[in-house]
Amino acid sequence: NAGVTQTPKFQVLKTGQSMTLQCAQDMNHEYMSWYRQDPGMGLRLIHYSVGAGITDQGEVPNGYNVSRSTTEDFPLRLLSAAPSQTSVYFCASSYQGGTGNTIYFGEGSWLTVV
Amino acid sequence: GENVEQHPSTLSVQEGDSAVIKCTYSDSASNYFPWYKQELGKRPQLIIDIRSNVGEKKDQRIAVTLNKTAKHFSLHITETQPEDSAVYFCAATDSGYALNFGKGTSLLVTP
Numbered sequence: 001n002a003g004v005t006q007t008p009k010f011q012v013l014k015t016g017q018s019m020t021l022q023c024a025q026d027m028n029h030e031y032m033s034w035y036r037q038d039p040g041m042g043l044r045l046i047h048y049s050v051g052a053g054i055t056d057q058g059e060v061p062n063g064y065n066v067s068r069s070t071t072e073d074f075p076l077r078l079l080s081a082a083p084s085q086t087s088v089y090f091c092a093s094s095y096q097g098g099t100g101n102t103i104y105f106g107e108g109s110w111l112t113v114v
Numbered sequence: 115g116e117n118v119e120q121h122p123s124t125l126s127v128q129e130g131d132s133a134v135i136k137c138t139y140s141d142s143a144s145n146y147f148p149w150y151k152q153e154l155g156k157r158p159q160l161i162i163d164i165r166s167n168v169g170e171k172k173d174q175r176i177a178v179t180l181n182k183t184a185k186h187f188s189l190h191i192t193e194t195q196p197e198d199s200a201v202y203f204c205a206a207t208d209s210g211y212a213l214n215f216g217k218g219t220s221l222l223v224t225p
Contacts, residue, residue, distance in 0.1 A: 031211035042120075042203055042215035043158070050211070058212060059115070090157060094211045103148070103211065105157040 002026050006091050006106035013081040013113045021076040021109050023091035029104075031094045032074040036060065036087040037108075043090065049074055081113045116141040118206050120216025127194050128224055135219045137204035138186040144206040147180060147187050148213070152201045161202075162189070194223045 007022045025032065033048035035058075045058030049068040063085060065077040074093075078085060091106040117140040127133050139147075145166035150158035164171045164178045164187065171178050175194075180187040187206075191198055201220050205213040 033212060035213075035215075040123075040217060042217040043213070044215070045212055048212050059214075092211075092213075102160060102163075103213065105159075107157050 004091055004093050004104050004106035006089075006109050008109060009107065010110045011112070013078070013111065015081060015083060015113060017081050019078050019081065021078075021089055021091075021111070023074045023076065023106060024072050025074075025091075025093040025104070026072065027093065027104070028071060029093035029095055030071070032068065033058070033092050034064070034066065034074070034076045035090045035092065036085075037090060038087050046076065046089075078111075083113045085111065086113045087111060116144055116206055116208070116214040118204060118214050118216045120204050120219060122219060123217065124220045124222070126222045126224065129194060129196060131194055133189075133191045133194050133198070133221055133223075135189045135202055135204070135221075136186060137188070137206075137216050138184075139206040139214075140185065141206070141208060141214075142182075142185065143208040144214075146207050146210055147178070148205050149176075149178060149189050150203045150205065152203065152218075154200075158203060191221075194221075196223050196225055199223045 004025045034046040035043040037043045044060050047066040049055045089109045094103040120137045148163035151161045152158045175192045177190045201218045203218050204216040
């Protein structure tokens, strides 16, 4: 099992450009989510999905879109990149919700918007 | 929504000493409390977790305690080693998959 795979690992964007961060998991997990991590802020939830075809907003959803067409994939789209979206992005997945289901993180994607 | 406060933000201890990191949460519905260790440039790694029906859990040199009444939980690391140096995050959730993180504690263990 590859676990949770994120691409790209590093990306530099110009303000106003769009891009998609890819996330895939091969553990047949129902639940997937995206977090961003900024210095001194911990990780904050952007969007999450409880299954194919179902997505919902987290704490900081503005400027991001997601879709979940398959169980395996959960891409995060930046529609018009802004410098405030410079951050490290982590995708995560877990089994069906319930107390104590281990949440697996991808290796992260470092995004810089100039 | 859930609000998780974590203290201290930085902690420096000598090798062999104990380290304690404390977190409070606001939502009484939260029922799962994991702790993550993150080294520079790496992903968060789960080190220990506790469920709301348990008051304490121990795994070798690390332990976590939970006080549901007071809505706080703590991470205890005994006999610290230089390789324990990292940023530690607490989190809370009532869903089991959408985590609310504290802002992290940077732990430095000096030889």
